[in-house]
Amino acid sequence: MGMRGGSVADELDLVLVQRWMQGAILDPCGASPGARQILTGSGQLSAVERLGIYLRGYRLRLLDSFRGLHPALCQLLGPDLFEQFVFDYLGAYPSRSHTLFDVDNRFVDHLLQTRPDRNLPAEAREGWIDLIIDLAQFERIFVEVLEGVGAEDSDTVCLADLPREPDDAWLDTTLVAVPCLRLLYTRFPVHRYVEDVRKGRDVAVPLARATPLVVSRCDYVVVVSELEPDAYWLLYALVHGESVRTASRFVDIPQGWILLRDWVRRGFFTTINRDPVRGSHQPVGAVTASPTQG
Numbered sequence: 001m002g003m004r005g006g007s008v009a010d011e012l013d014l015v016l017v018q019r020w021m022q023g024a025i026l027d028p029c030g031a032s033p034g035a036r037q038i039l040t041g042s043g044q045l046s047a048v049e050r051l052g053i054y055l056r057g058y059r060l061r062l063l064d065s066f067r068g069l070h071p072a073l074c075q076l077l078g079p080d081l082f083e084q085f086v087f088d089y090l091g092a093y094p095s096r097s098h099t100l101f102d103v104d105n106r107f108v109d110h111l112l113q114t115r116p117d118r119n120l121p122a123e124a125r126e127g128w129i130d131l132i133i134d135l136a137q138f139e140r141i142f143v144e145v146l147e148g149v150g151a152e153d154s155d156t157v158c159l160a161d162l163p164r165e166p167d168d169a170w171l172d173t174t175l176v177a178v179p180c181l182r183l184l185y186t187r188f189p190v191h192r193y194v195e196d197v198r199k200g201r202d203v204a205v206p207l208a209r210a211t212p213l214v215v216s217r218c219d220y221v222v223v224v225s226e227l228e229p230d231a232y233w234l235l236y237a238l239v240h241g242e243s244v245r246t247a248s249r250f251v252d253i254p255q256g257w258i259l260l261r262d263w264v265r266r267g268f269f270t271t272i273n274r275d276p277v278r279g280s281h282q283p284v285g286a287v288t289a290s291p292t293q294g
Contacts, residue, residue: 059087059090062086062090062095062100062103063083063086063087065100065103065104066082066086066103066104067082069103069104069139069140069143070082070104070107070135070136070139070140071139071194071197071198072135072139072190072193072194072197072198073085073132073135073136073139075197075203076131076132076135076193076205077132085111088110088114089104089106089107089110089111092110092114093106093110101143101147104136104140105140107136107140108133108136108137108140111129111132111133111136112133115129115133116129117129127187127208130187130188130208131187131188131190131205131206131208134186134187134188134190135188135190135193135194137184137186138184138186138190138191138194138213139194141182141184141215142194142215142222142224144182145180145182145215145216145217145222146217146222148179148180149179149180150178150179150180150217150220151178151179151180151217151267151270152217152219152220154270155270156178156264156267156268156269156270157175157264157269157270157271157272158264158265159261159264159265161264161272162260162261162264165257166244166253166257169274170244171243171244171245171248171253172243172244172245173243173244173272173273173274174238174241174242174243174244174272174273175238175239175244175269175271175272175273176269176270176271176273177238177239177268177269177270178216178267178268178269178270180216180217181214181215181216181239181268182214182215182216183212183213183214183215183232183235183236183239184212184213184215185210185211185212185213185232186210186211186213187208187209187210187211188206188207188208188209188211189206189209189211189226190206190211191211191213191224191226192206193205193206195224210229211226212226212227212228212229212231212232213225213226213227213232214227214232214235214268216266216267216268218266218267223266230250230251231250231251231259233250234247234248234250234251234256234259235259235263235268237249237250238260244256244257244260
């Protein structure tokens with residue numbers, strides 16, 4: 001694309017022109033003030049039309065990225081409606097990251113903010129919208145766990161670090177979760193729908209069912225498991241820095257210790273803090289969601 005010679009262009013250095021070009025392409029309305037003063041037209045296309053080619057190409061590239069990040073949501077909505085959702089989001093939150101990995105990092109927030117029934121009580125909201133949000137959130141978390149920092153090259157707590165039965169000192173310990181651990185309490189079993197879509201199976205729209213999930217990674221493979229509600233809240237409390245004793249209010253201590261040993265075996269924790277910790281904290285990397293979100 002050529003730049004127009006003349007007084008306006010002469011006064012702009014390359015950095016300013018690049019910034020203008022970026023702003024014109026990111027403009028959610030596709031507006032391009034100044035295009036005729038900065039860019040040249042051709043015999044077939046005006047300056048604005050030539051800029052439009054870049055704008056459409058950029059948006060289509062972002063749309064392709066969204067299809068890769070959210071294949072199951074695209075399957076659920078169909079390509080046309082999915083495209084409308086994506087471009088509506090990009091209009092509100094133009095991508096400004098240097099990596100396409102972050103292009104959808106506010107997508108779920110946007111869906112929550114724009115759902116038409118957001119001011120209604122949770123029990124009065126449309127289940128179809130809940131399904132869309134659950135699916136978008138799970139697919140975002142799946143990619144975060146897959147592409148983010150894992151524990152493959154670092155030490156994790158192992159069963160040899162734990163006694164068979166806890167004493168009082170052990171009940172007062174806290175643990176730090178691995179950075180790739182995520183907890184998500186969905187209203188639909190969307191993880192199964194995503195798995196079917198990714199594996200090219202025939203899929204049916206999932207029916208509503210409260211589904212506590214833990215998402216982790218082992219040897220660079222994402223592992224998704226359903227938990228019983230009490231086990232979910234026990235793990236939720238542990239990754240938020242509560243002691244084993246305090247977190248065991250959700251299950252009895254013997255059962256909680258059995259669950260903890262299983263989670264240690266699966267590599268969920270990097271550190272044991274033997275000194276009592278007052279209050280709870282949010283360990284780095286432990287991102288959780290509860291059924292009341294949104």
